Amino acid sequence: MSKTFTTSEVASHNKPDNLYIVVDEDVYDLTKFQEEHPGGKKILQRVAGKDASKQFWKYHNESILKKYQKQLQVGSLDSKPQAAAPPSPPATPPADDKKELVVPAAEPGHVAPVPGPAAEEEAESMDAYGDMIPFADPSWYQSYHTPYFNQSHAALRDEVRQWVEEDIMPHVTDWDEAKKVPDSIYKAMGERGYLAGVLGIHPYPKKLAGGRTVKSVAPEQWDLFHEMLLTDELSRTGSGGFVWNLLGGFGIGCPPLVKHGKKALIERIVPGILAGDQRICLAITEPDAGSDVANLTCEAKLTEDGKHYVVNGEKKWITNGIWCEYFTTAVRTGGEGMNGVSVLLIERSMGGVSTRRMDCQGVWSSGTTYITFEDVKVPVENLIGKENQGFKVLMTNFNHERIGIIIQCLRFSRVCYEESMKYAHKRRTFGQKLINHAVIRLKLAHMARQIEASYSWLENLVYQCQKMSDMEAMLKLGGAIAGLKAQATVTFEFCAREASQIFGGLSYSRGGQGAKVERLYRDVRAYAIPGGSEEIMLDLSIRQSLRVHKALGMKL
Secondary structure (H helix, E strand, C coil): CCCEECHHHHHCCEECCEEEEEECCEEEECCCHHHCCCCCHHHHHHCCCCECHHHHHHHCCHHHHHHHHHHHEEEEECCCCCCCCCCCCCCCCCCCCCCCCCCCCCCCCCCCCCCCHHHHCCCECCCCCCCCCCCCCCHHHHCCCECCCCHHHHHHHHHHHHHHHHHHHHHHHHHHHHCCCCHHHHHHHHHCCCCHHHCCCCCCCCCCCCCCCCCCCCHHHCCHHHHHHHHHHHHHHCCHHHHHHHHHHHHHHHHHHHHHCCHHHHHHHHHHHHCCCCCEEEECCECCECCCHHHCCCEEEECCCCCEEEEEEEEEEECCHHHCCEEEEEEECCCCCHHHEEEEEEEHHHCCEEEEECCCCCCHHHCCEEEEEEEEEEEHHHEECCCCCHHHHHHHHHHHHHHHHHHHHHHHHHHHHHHHHHHHCCCEECCEEHHHCHHHHHHHHHHHHHHHHHHHHHHHHHHHHHHCCHHHHHHHHHHHHHHHHHHHHHHHHHHHHHHHHHHHHHHCCCCHHHHHHHHHHHHHHHHHCCCCCHHHHHHHHHHHHHHHHHHCCCCC
16 A cells, blocks of 8 residues: 655655655655756755645656656655546446347458447447547547447557556657667567457457457457557557557558468468567568559569569668568569569568668657568468459558558547647746637647547548458548548648647657657658658549449449
8 A cells, every 4th residue: 555644744855865745646755866857956956845746747747757656656645535446347248238249250361341349339428538638539538429439449448548558658758769669568569469459350360369369358349440449549659650660560561461361371470470479561662662552663583483483672661671570562573563563471581681770750669661672582372462463452451551540640630639738728828828828729629620520530431441341442442541541641730730839849859748749740741651642642532432433323
């Protein structure tokens, strides 16, 4: 049980060699911490033995408190009320819930076009969750009704948020500066079953994951809204580098292997990847072939005996590549254009694969990589899909990649908004809080309206993906998803810019109260360009939608 102090007891610890302070009725021993304090010893010594809550919150945010709490907190004031432990949400609906949908387990490469439980249930509202700042979380977090989410989603939300708050959030800034997230965090993604949960497969691929499941959700209940929620909660860290470290390469490199690879290849490689022991990435982009995938030049020639492809070429801006053992690689096996493209799984152990880190504007901890393939011999068994038909594999994969980008962008937009709202209630200018200035409220309102409109479109598209097969979704939804990808990145850029204006100089320096805003502003271009630039996406959205609706009987 935590030790309790009276205010007079804390006041007696007021010397440089015996220094306690109080923050929000919690007591901290900073005697040894004085040497580490970035602001120097004097600032701490001025508040020794006192309540320093006002001073602390003026210069710091919650992540700093969480980072040092376990190390420095020695107790609480006796006046602090003891919080009752919140009831745990049920992991599954009650056994007598006749609306539960039972579906067969998905085989590798198969996506069941079946709605999850949430899609069949009446819209419900759940208990309020989080800080209840308007628009800082999706509305269903704040007791509004939802047709898409149920108690299994609420249980997953609580599970992921607790992990993020305790083990991740306090360290994200340090990891970003170090340009590396500890391997133990990626391993935990595997152990917790999260990696298998973001493959775009539902129900949950338990067999593929070696029997591993997500603790709070029954495998047969897993749907695309669980996947959306998992990505969304990880993105609350406010670091594109962190999210891409965990999901960037894997989330776009593993699905093509799982859905289009040969059974023997999947069984040999995927279990180790889903356990978090090995890494995989997607290698498409080249120095001269970005959005124009059909013109890539990395070449794969079949040997005379027909047993191997020999690969030569380069790939650029490949997420996670420096840490990967496996590369899902787009190569040219035929003539020019899209009909000469194939996809190979290249393994680093085959030799001839060299990688080097690229220094980029944003997403520092994501491991952006330049790859060179020199006479790499790849067995024909490592062909993913059919020869010269790899373009279909890549196009099917783009929907999943772009929805992941959309989810991250909209949560990052919320982070910018939430940080701004909190700061606007704390910062005073011209004799009053920022929130009391109409121009600041207008900025927050414009951020909120774009976030909420975009998020509603996202929910609808995820629901359509849930109901459709991969192929149907590729044909029908590609245009809309491309349009929303552009909308989400524009929203993100707008929110990052407005948040920076609200924070002023604090968003210009790294670390401190404006750390998330400064970091996210750097990350904006990493979302606006990869996965299809805004210009390409907007053009594609109209062209593809017109083709689809012409086939559906459009009359113009």
